[in-house]
Structures are given as structure tokens and as C-alpha cells.
Amino acid sequence: MGTxxxxxxxxxxxxxxxxxxxxxxxxxxxxxxxxxxxAVAAYLGVDPFLQVLIFVVVSGxxxxxxxxxxxxxxxxxxxxxxxDRVLGKRALVLTEINPALxxxxxxxxxxxxxxxxxxxxxxxxxxxxxxxxxxxxxxxVRRSSKQFIEDx
Numbered sequence: 001m002g003t004x005x006x007x008x009x010x011x012x013x014x015x016x017x018x019x020x021x022x023x024x025x026x027x028x029x030x031x032x033x034x035x036x037x038x039a040v041a042a043y044l045g046v047d048p049f050l051q052v053l054i055f056v057v058v059s060g061x062x063x064x065x066x067x068x069x070x071x072x073x074x075x076x077x078x079x080x081x082x083x084d085r086v087l088g089k090r091a092l093v094l095t096e097i098n099p100a101l102x103x104x105x106x107x108x109x110x111x112x113x114x115x116x117x118x119x120x121x122x123x124x125x126x127x128x129x130x131x132x133x134x135x136x137x138x139x140x141v142r143r144s145s146k147q148f149i150e151d152x
Contacts (some may be wrong), residue, residue: 005048009039009055025070027063034059086113086131090144097123097141106131106139118142 016032038055045072046054084109097104097117106115106129116138130142 003042005020006039006042009042009051013039023120025073026066027070030062030066031059038056043056049143075128086111086139087133091115091129091131091141092140093123093125093127093129096125097129104138106141108139113137113139115139115141 013032013035016028016035020026020028034055034057034061036053037058041054042048061127063147081137089108091106091108091113093115094105094107094112095103097106097115099116099120099122103115104115104123106113108131114137115129116135117129118132118140119142123129128144128146130144131139132142133143
């Protein structure tokens with residue numbers, strides 16, 4: 001009877017570990033390890049009730065231990081590489097941003113970009129703006145409350 005429990009726990013462990021490959025967050029990993037520990041307990045001849053208790057305690061402990069790690073890994077942080085590196089930065093308006101004329105250029109760091117205003121309004125030359133997002137090849141900007149560009 002003990003070997004049936006052992007093979008059952010082992011099969012569950014393998015299923016959980018394979019399923020973890022197709023999910024995020026290490027959630028099923030905890031249950032795979034818990035089932036593996038319960039399989040070892042079954043091999044050692046531990047009572048089936050205690051095997052289930054071991055599975056629950058080990059799995060629960062691992063879930064609680066990994067929760068801070070998975071939360072940190074799953075947070076969506078902006079990717080500040082490629083064109084996203086300009087997001088949130090301040091820029092200097094080089095040519096007036098005027099949606100009616102389709103005009104507007106800004107300088108972010110050492111790069112010049114075409115720009116449009118967030119609200120569709122006109123922004124004068126030499127104004128300081130903040131980059132909100134990228135829409136195609138243009139930066140979407142709004143007037144900045146700060147009138148200078150900070151070095152980061």
C-alpha cells in the first residue's frame with residue numbers, strides 16, 4: 001500500500017513540475033516540491049494521513065516563502081532600453097508643437113524626436129515638456145511644471 005502512495009505522490013510531483021514550466025510565479029513549483037517530500041515520506045512508510053499533512057505544510061511554507069520573490073519578479077517595471085529610455089524624461093521643445101500643422105520637435109538628452117502634445121494643444125518653442133509615451137515614431141508630451149532639465 002505504501003508504494004502506491006509513493007508512486008502517486010511522485011506522479012503528482014512530476015505533473016506539478018511540468019505544469020510549472022507553462023505558468024509564471026513559481027506557484028506550482030511549491031506543490032511539486034511538497035508532493036516530492038510526501039513521496040519520500042511514503043517511501044519511508046509514514047502514515048498516509050501524515051503524508052497529506054506533510055504535503056500541505058511543505059507546499060504552504062514554500063508558497064509563503066516564495067511570495068515576496070514572485071511579487072517582485074512579476075511587477076511590471078518600465079523597460080528603459082531602446083526607445084523606452086526616454087519615458088518620463090524632460091525634453092526641450094526645438095520647434096513649436098502644433099497639431100494643426102503637424103509640426104513639433106523636441107530634444108531628449110542628445111536625441112531629437114518628433115513630438116505631439118497630450119491634449120492636442122500648441123506648445124511654444126523652448127518650453128520644457130515631459131515625455132509620457134511613444135506613439136509610433138512620435139513622443140507624446142505635456143508641459144512640465146519644472147522649467148529646467150535635470151541630469152539623471
